Amino acid sequence: MKAGIVGLPNVGKSTLFNCLSNAKVQSANFPFCTIEPNLGTVNVPDKRLETLAKIVSPENTIPATVEIVDIAGLVKGASKGEGLGNQFLANIRECNAIIHVIRCFDDNNIIHVDGAINPLNDKEVIDTELQLKDLDFVEKRFEKVWRTAKSGDKSAQQELDILTKIRQHLDSGNSVRTMFGNVDEKTIGLINTFHLLTAKPVIYLCNVDEASISRGNSYVDLVKKEVEKENAQLLVLSAAVESEISELESSEEQLLFLSDLGIEEPGVARLIRATYKALDLQTYFTAGKKEVRAWTIPVGSYAPKAASVIHTDFEKGFIRAEVIGYQDYLHFKSEAKVKQAGKMRIEGKDYIIKDGDIVHFRFNV
Numbered sequence: 001m002k003a004g005i006v007g008l009p010n011v012g013k014s015t016l017f018n019c020l021s022n023a024k025v026q027s028a029n030f031p032f033c034t035i036e037p038n039l040g041t042v043n044v045p046d047k048r049l050e051t052l053a054k055i056v057s058p059e060n061t062i063p064a065t066v067e068i069v070d071i072a073g074l075v076k077g078a079s080k081g082e083g084l085g086n087q088f089l090a091n092i093r094e095c096n097a098i099i100h101v102i103r104c105f106d107d108n109n110i111i112h113v114d115g116a117i118n119p120l121n122d123k124e125v126i127d128t129e130l131q132l133k134d135l136d137f138v139e140k141r142f143e144k145v146w147r148t149a150k151s152g153d154k155s156a157q158q159e160l161d162i163l164t165k166i167r168q169h170l171d172s173g174n175s176v177r178t179m180f181g182n183v184d185e186k187t188i189g190l191i192n193t194f195h196l197l198t199a200k201p202v203i204y205l206c207n208v209d210e211a212s213i214s215r216g217n218s219y220v221d222l223v224k225k226e227v228e229k230e231n232a233q234l235l236v237l238s239a240a241v242e243s244e245i246s247e248l249e250s251s252e253e254q255l256l257f258l259s260d261l262g263i264e265e266p267g268v269a270r271l272i273r274a275t276y277k278a279l280d281l282q283t284y285f286t287a288g289k290k291e292v293r294a295w296t297i298p299v300g301s302y303a304p305k306a307a308s309v310i311h312t313d314f315e316k317g318f319i320r321a322e323v324i325g326y327q328d329y330l331h332f333k334s335e336a337k338v339k340q341a342g343k344m345r346i347e348g349k350d351y352i353i354k355d356g357d358i359v360h361f362r363f364n365v
Helices: 013-021 047-056 085-093 119-150 154-171 176-182 185-192 218-227 239-247 251-261 267-278 303-307 312-316 326-332 335-340
Strands: 002-006 038-043 060-062 065-070 097-103 202-207 233-237 281-287 291-298 318-324 345-347 358-363
Touching: 002 013, 002 085, 013 038, 013 065, 013 239, 013 267, 047 060, 047 281, 047 291, 047 326, 065 267, 085 119, 097 119, 097 267, 119 154, 119 218, 154 176, 154 185, 176 185, 202 218, 202 267, 218 233, 233 239, 233 267, 239 251, 239 267, 267 281, 291 303, 303 312, 303 318, 303 358, 312 318, 312 358, 318 326, 326 335
Parallel strands: 002 065, 002 097, 060 291, 097 202, 202 233, 281 358
Antiparallel strands: 038 065, 281 291, 318 345, 318 358
16 A cells, blocks of 8 residues: 655645655756655554553554655646556556645745646646546446447446446546545445446645745645535645754654744654555554554455464464554453453454554464
8 A cells, every 4th residue: 555646747746755655856946856756664653563562661662654656747738648647647656645745835935836836726637637538438338338328238337327426427527535534335346346446545745835834825725625525524734834843863853943933743643643544554462561552444444454464474364453452452452451450352254453452363274
């Protein structure tokens, strides 16, 4: 599961990627500085993991991770191959969520690809190109399914009906994800099999100057109003400031710098958690003297499937899950005391792992 950072050229995507991943890819003041996509594995900030580590004092503490991809900038006409269009769109298709960076600051020293700062226009360029690419796919799919539907195939007729609705929605200048509030789960499931670009969950990230981090600005206000109708998250941060924070060597220096800015934590920490949410992921923990570890699973995972992220044998030979709620572990301070209090639960194959569960799997292969 990975999220792709997208946007027009020169809006701060690579700077942001460097802050997230410490990969130090090239970022420069000219369009298409990034050509090949850069992939980084990013730790997910989680105070619960830190707290468990303090209680258990393990040899190792391992956080959950999420993959972030820095994708080349898109320009108008990308759906027809302009700029790095075809490559760009193929890279987005491989991602499960989109972090859409929008420039919301003035700086005459940083080139804007269109020569003027207009965040709504920037957003529209990206949205339109993704919608056009989806429309092209839907048209081709429609022609193929139509032939089968003519023969009386009911599943093809059902798909044709959904494709018709998607086409109408895209023709009206709307992204497919904005349909999801008006259709049932089965329809959403079918739509997701098409892997449409505009069906992917999106985080709009307003890249601002230092003065606008906490209070925003008129550009941010415009974007907020525009995305109200969408099923999307919106975050405000300054890629330039985040870059400064990431260069500080000690956590004490970072805390002092954040205090001067009037914020509690780096913006990238909020972004990573938002990405985790957009990807519909959650965390469970294993806790022992060797290691305390956070494991990443999709929301709604059954115990055997959650066990498989540790090792596939755990799923094959699954017997049971011994589960402790995070708050219970916090209260009793050890697995032994949790057991004595009768707070450890024995769960079977039909148990859905909850976010924050501390789990020990029993298996036999």
